[in-house]
Amino acid sequence: MTIIDGGRVSERYSGMAMALHWATAVLIVANLLLGLSMVPLPFSPRKLQWYQWHKWIGVTVFLVTWVRLGWRWRRPAPPPVAMPPWQRKAAAVTHTLLYALLLATPVSGWLYSSSTGVQVVYLGLVPLPDLVPKDKTLAGAMKAVHLALNFTLFAAVCLHVGAALRHHFVDRDHVLARMLPVLRPKGTTK
Numbered sequence: 588m589t590i591i592d593g594g595r596v597s598e599r600y601s602g603m604a605m606a607l608h609w610a611t612a613v614l615i616v617a618n619l620l621l622g623l624s625m626v627p628l629p630f631s632p633r634k635l636q637w638y639q640w641h642k643w644i645g646v647t648v649f650l651v652t653w654v655r656l657g658w659r660w661r662r663p664a665p666p667p668v669a670m671p672p673w674q675r676k677a678a679a680v681t682h683t684l685l686y687a688l689l690l691a692t693p694v695s696g697w698l699y700s701s702s703t704g705v706q707v708v709y710l711g712l713v714p715l716p717d718l719v720p721k722d723k724t725l726a727g728a729m730k731a732v733h734l735a736l737n738f739t740l741f742a743a744v745c746l747h748v749g750a751a752l753r754h755h756f757v758d759r760d761h762v763l764a765r766m767l768p769v770l771r772p773k774g775t776t777k
């Protein structure tokens with residue numbers, strides 16, 4: 588879809604879209620690493636702190652994703668870069684899957700926390716309602732769902748990053764440049 592920006596057709600993502608994209612990327616990588624590191628820790632104040640940070644980052648990802656979807660609705664993505672139709676379709680499917688996982692993965696963590704009887708208190712300030720009552724069987728199931736969603740998110744991110752790097756270094760088009768504030772796609776001035 589074409590964006591008319593100040594009378595010109597913009598080929599790039601907006602500054603806000605880039606900021607939200609890269610903020611999400613940092614949060615996702617940090618939370619995947621935190622999630623993997625906190626589980627094997629022995630029971631300690633540090634372990635409890637890391638669990639809290641993991642939950643806060645997850646809730647932040649959930650909130651930022653809604654802001655991002657709202658922004659995208661107001662300012663659609665720039666027109667697609669020329670590429671074979673199958674690649675365009677694959678990108679659309681992957682982006683939709685990523686958005687769905689950015690919403691579903693934090694909710695699965697929230698459900699898991701509720702089912703173990705631990706309330707999530709966002710940033711230590713905002714108590715979130717328990718989504719389900721404490722239930723050991725449900726907690727086991729939610730743990731499996733949360734792990735599966737995180738694994739799928741990791742796989743989708745790897746695919747997504749691989750495609751972005753391939754576009755940049757092999758196809759040498761401006762797919763990556765238009766999502767990077769520091770690179771200018773050839774032929775654009777802003």
Ligand code: HEM
Nearest residue numbers: 611612615616659664678682685686744748751762763766
């Ligand atoms: C780590 C977590 C990441 C997530 C969850 C994520 C998610 C997304 C999503 C949902 C979009 C679609 C934007 C739209 O609505 O049009 C997107 C676009 C894009 N992402 Fe990521 N991304 C991540 C990391 C990265 C990384 C590390 C790179 C680069 C190496 C990258 C490169 C891009 C590019 C180039 C686009 C624009 C694609 C296009 O113009 O069609 N992303 N990303």
